[in-house]
Structures are given as structure tokens and as C-alpha cells.
Amino acid sequence: MTPETIKIACSNCNLRELCMPVGLNPSELERIDEIVATRRKVKRRETLFHNGERFTSLFAIRTGVFKTRVTTEDGRDQVTGFQMAGEIIGLDGIVNDRHTCDAVALEDAEVCVMPFERIEELSREVTALQRHVHQIMSREIVREHGVMLLLGSMRAEERLAAFLLNLVQRLHARGFSASELVLRMTREEIGSYLGLKLETVSRTLSKFVDDGIAEVQQRHVRIVDPDALRRLVNSPAC
Amino acid sequence: MTPETIKIACSNCNLRELCMPVGLNPSELERIDEIVATRRKVKRRETLFHNGERFTSLFAIRTGVFKTRVTTEDGRDQVTGFQMAGEIIGLDGIVNDRHTCDAVALEDAEVCVMPFERIEELSREVTALQRHVHQIMSREIVREHGVMLLLGSMRAEERLAAFLLNLVQRLHARGFSASELVLRMTREEIGSYLGLKLETVSRTLSKFVDDGIAEVQQRHVRIVDPDALRRLVNSPAC
DNA sequence: CGCCGCATTGACGTTCGTCAAGTCTAGTGG
DNA sequence: CCACTAGACTTGACGAACGTCAATGCGGCG
Numbered sequence: 001m002t003p004e005t006i007k008i009a010c011s012n013c014n015l016r017e018l019c020m021p022v023g024l025n026p027s028e029l030e031r032i033d034e035i036v037a038t039r040r041k042v043k044r045r046e047t048l049f050h051n052g053e054r055f056t057s058l059f060a061i062r063t064g065v066f067k068t069r070v071t072t073e074d075g076r077d078q079v080t081g082f083q084m085a086g087e088i089i090g091l092d093g094i095v096n097d098r099h100t101c102d103a104v105a106l107e108d109a110e111v112c113v114m115p116f117e118r119i120e121e122l123s124r125e126v127t128a129l130q131r132h133v134h135q136i137m138s139r140e141i142v143r144e145h146g147v148m149l150l151l152g153s154m155r156a157e158e159r160l161a162a163f164l165l166n167l168v169q170r171l172h173a174r175g176f177s178a179s180e181l182v183l184r185m186t187r188e189e190i191g192s193y194l195g196l197k198l199e200t201v202s203r204t205l206s207k208f209v210d211d212g213i214a215e216v217q218q219r220h221v222r223i224v225d226p227d228a229l230r231r232l233v234n235s236p237a238c
Numbered sequence: 239m240t241p242e243t244i245k246i247a248c249s250n251c252n253l254r255e256l257c258m259p260v261g262l263n264p265s266e267l268e269r270i271d272e273i274v275a276t277r278r279k280v281k282r283r284e285t286l287f288h289n290g291e292r293f294t295s296l297f298a299i300r301t302g303v304f305k306t307r308v309t310t311e312d313g314r315d316q317v318t319g320f321q322m323a324g325e326i327i328g329l330d331g332i333v334n335d336r337h338t339c340d341a342v343a344l345e346d347a348e349v350c351v352m353p354f355e356r357i358e359e360l361s362r363e364v365t366a367l368q369r370h371v372h373q374i375m376s377r378e379i380v381r382e383h384g385v386m387l388l389l390g391s392m393r394a395e396e397r398l399a400a401f402l403l404n405l406v407q408r409l410h411a412r413g414f415s416a417s418e419l420v421l422r423m424t425r426e427e428i429g430s431y432l433g434l435k436l437e438t439v440s441r442t443l444s445k446f447v448d449d450g451i452a453e454v455q456q457r458h459v460r461i462v463d464p465d466a467l468r469r470l471v472n473s474p475a476c
Numbered sequence: 477c478g479c480c481g482c483a484t485t486g487a488c489g490t491t492c493g494t495c496a497a498g499t500c501t502a503g504t505g506g
Numbered sequence: 507c508c509a510c511t512a513g514a515c516t517t518g519a520c521g522a523a524c525g526t527c528a529a530t531g532c533g534g535c536g
Contacts, residue, residue: 070383073472078387092383094376101383120369124362131358137375138332144382145308145330145339149316151389152433156524187483195390197525202484218483218533234311394492425515435493440516456501456515 009033010112018086018174019060019112021132028126035119036060036112048089048103048111055093057115061085064109065184068092069192070101079193081143082106082167082185085174088136106184151195154233159194160204161232164214168223179226183219247271248350256324256412257298257350259370266364273357274298274350286327286341286349293331295353299323302347303422306330307430308339317431319381320344320405320423323412326374344422389433392471397432398442399470402452406461417464421457 010016011029020032039062042048048059051071065084071077080101083089093099094116123130150159164181172178183190187198187205194201205221208214213229215222223229248254249267258270277300280286286297289309303322309315318339321327331337332354361368388397402419410416421428425436425443432439443459446452451467453460461467 070387072387072391076387076391078383078390080383080386091376092380095373095380100380120365120372124365124368127358127362130362134358134371134375135333137372137379138329141375141378141382142330142333142338144379144386145316145318148318148382148385148389149308149310149314151386152316152430153310153314186481192390198483199485199526200524203524206484424513436515437494437517438492441492444516 008036008039008112010036013062015060015062015086019088021126021128024126024128028128031122031126032129035114035122037115037118038113040111040113042105042109042111044105044107044109046105048105048109049093049099050102051099053093053099055090055097055099055116057113058088058090058119059103059111059113061087061089062110062112065106066103066109067106067185067189067193068101068103077192079185079189081147082193084170091137091140106189147193156194156196156200156204157207158232158235159196160190160201160208161229163190163194164221164223165226165229165233168226179223181221181223183221246274246277246350248274251300253298253300253324257326259364259366262364262366266366269360269364270367273352273360275353275356276351278349278351280343280347280349282343282345282347284343286343286347287331287337288340289337291331291337293328293335293337293354295351296326296328296357297341297349297351299325299327300348300350303344304341304347305344305423305427305431306339306341315430317427319385320431322408329375329378344427385431394432394434394438394442395445396470397434398428398439398446399467401428401432402459402461403464403467403471406464417461419459419461421459 010020010032013020024032037057040048040059042064048066049055061083063085065082066089067079068081068083068089069077069079083103089103089111090099092101119129119133123133150162154162167183168178168181171181185193187201190196191198191201196204205214205216209216211228213223213225215224248258248270251258262270275295278286278297280302286304287293299321301323303320304327305317306319306321306327307315307317321341327341327349328337330339357367357371361371388400392400405421406416406419409419423431425439428434429436429439434442443452443454446467447454449466451461451463453462
């Protein structure tokens, strides 16, 4: 509730190439540092922002994993994504000046707070930043197209295979193993994201184990046969 | 194949308030006119752009309805949206300089071609335009969140109810009837968008007719009891 | 040590997909 | 002008995939 705030610079942040544009000259780099107003720590299960809250800033994740979810009046909710280090959240708030989803930390996390007014100001002057902002938003749109494809036309096995491949690929890009991962989310949260019930997620994971595709111990997953997963994702639904 | 091109101005376009920012001063308005390079006509079933094509421009729809769709290697495809007058398409292309989906005209259509470089240039100078571009992209992200909720947690009836309400609301905002509409897409296209098979779409429409919620004659739909549709969308899935 | 949340597994039910037959409509050509 | 055709739509019977409900297991934390 009382966010710890520390003033720090992007220019020597090791996540810079993940969340900031590359190829800036020194004077531009200096200006970029102005973007991050503060940092903020978020504890497991706490929300970074929630539906209806006034939008002021985008957030760059430094550590930890978040989920975003939308909710209907009658209490159903849908996980719309899982975000990790270097990724930007809060884009949903721009259009109406209010957030339209919740962002919940799945483990203790820390984010950089980037006031959107400052981003807009600076991106009028630094074209690389302007381009970068556009790309981040476009990337999110393309990602969601992929999720729509998954939800609209894949069966449970394919959905879970795509999910695991995507997760492990993003972790690998951050220096983690290309075959092992620790799920930061529950079966229910995975199910919500994939449009499945938690029992179906559990059963499908068990099937992967039976088929020798993966090893699963609670939240620890080892992908034994990544090609089999890839084949699942790309094969006609038969 | 040979796009007709005509040079025309936004400043006196009757769709301006739909696709351009409001509250510009005269000199800004004049500059905005520079954005639209040309117009382009697209015949029914022809594509405005397609997956893999180099991205250069966004398109503002003047007349006609489009669908956008993504495709997998094995030939499955998913309709990701239906777009109509005043809406902007092509945002998916920004991130990788290539389009990642196809845009197909469902009826003869005309669009304004807006070279993205020009948009970026101008939005560095006209802050209302910068803000507008951000809002358009954010709005698309929020829309897709809604589709994910629909695909991930609604049953067939709810999906179709939400779809019809959304369509009629957008048409109403454009001066058409609030209760009658002509579907420009086939049952199969609706099904693809909603993650259903065409038979299910057809059956569910028939059920709406039986229940006195709507009248359906091929592509002509009259919503008799919009509240019943709203109740369907917002009711717990029981 | 015991509790609680999370996960697994089984039995059964529902919804939607599949397959197939048949209808309607608009467009085409004689 | 009308017969013909192709594509879109409807409807039924059946089956598969996934959801629901319930019992049980497991592990981490106080």
C-alpha cells in the first residue's frame, strides 16, 4: 500500500534493450532517463492498477510476473495476459484515461513508473522513442490476434502446447533455460487465459507427461520433447 | 488490382469526427489534410492488404465493411474483427514493418490511404494527433480484450448476443437503425470471429427467432427484444 | 503438526462440432 | 422470362471434447 519509490536511471539498466529503443545517441539517452519517475514495488497478489482507476502511467516490469485480467459485471473474469521483465503494461488505460483491466502481481515484483504525459512529450522530440511506443502497442495488438486464434480455433492440447512454448521462449530470451520453467500462475489462471477449466489444464498436462512430452511436478515443468509440442500447435485439428 | 486514386481533404469529410481528432484549430486542420495521400477503392472479396505485405500506411475506411483475419501454416484462419466506416485498419503492421493479417472487403469499399511516416511526422507537431493515434491503438487493445473475454468464457448464445449488440450499436452511431441491420458477412465468418461453427451460428440465430428475441431473414436481422440480448450477455453462465 | 490452497483423477453431463440431407436465394444463361 | 446452378443457409442425428461435480492427494506455511 505504501509504494517504495527510488529514483533510478534507464541508461544503465540491464533491461534497457527489452523496454527501451536501441541506437540512441548519448544526449537522447540522457533524456530517456527522465521518463522513469520512480520505481514501485508490488507484493504478490497485490494489484499494480485496477479496472476503473485513473490512468497516468505506463509501467515497465523490472522483476516479477504479472497477470492482467478483465472482469464482467456478473463476476466472470478472463486473464488477458502474463507479463514479465522488460514488458510494458497499462496500455489499455490510454483510450479513456481509465484502466479497463486489473494487473496483479503473481510474485513480489518491481516496476518502473513512466508517466504517460512525459512519454508523449519526449516522443515528440526523440523519434526513436515515438517509433518505439508505436511498436509496443502494435506488438500487443498482434499478440492478441494470436490469442484470439488460439481461443477461437484450437483444442485444449494445442492451446496448452502453444502456451508452454510461448512462455519458455520468452524466458529463454531473458537468459533462463530453454526447456525448464517454473509456472508463476495456478492451473486456474492458465485455464482462464486459455479458455479452459482448471481440470482440463491439469488433465492435459498429465497427458503430456504420459506421452513423454514433458515432466511436471506441481509448478515445475520440463519440456522433454519440444518438437512434439510444436507439431501439436501446427497440426490440423483432426 | 488498379486502385483508383483521388486526392481529397479530411477537413470537410463527414467522417472526420470518427477517424480524426476533434478540436483542432484551422492551421492544424490544414496540416491534417496532408495525411491522406490518396483514396483507394477495393472491390468485394478483394484484399486491402495481406499477411506478409510490406507495411507503409494505415487506412481509414470511408465506405464498406472489411474483415481482418489471421491464418496459421496449416490453413486454419480466425477472423479478428469486422471494421466499418470511420475505423482505422493496418495497426498490426507497425511492429515488424509487415502486415500480419489480411484485410478483405465484404462489399465494395473505399479507404483513405494514410502513409504512416506522414502520420508520425505530423503527430510530433500536432499533439492532438499524437494523442489520437495513441488512443486508436489503445482502443483496439481494449476491444481485443473484450473479444478474448467473449471467446474464453462465453457460451454460444452469449457470444452471438454480444456480437449483434455490438454491431447494431456501431451502426446506430453511424446513423443507421438501432434495431435493424444487414449482415455483410456470412454465417461462417461470424462463426470464425466468435469461435463457433457456422451451424452453431445458424442454430443460435434460429433460437433467437423462436424465443421472440429477433427476426431473421437471411442477412436481414431485426432485434425485437434488445433487453433479452443484454440479459444474455450479462447473465452468469448457468 | 495440522490446516489450507492447489492439484489430480474419476464419473457423468452438456454443449458444441461433425456429417449429411435438404431448402432458399441470387445470379446466369438459354 | 424461366430454368438452372452455385453458394449460403437451415435442420436433424449423432459423437467428441470439454465442463461439472466430487473425492482424494499433496505440499508449504504458520
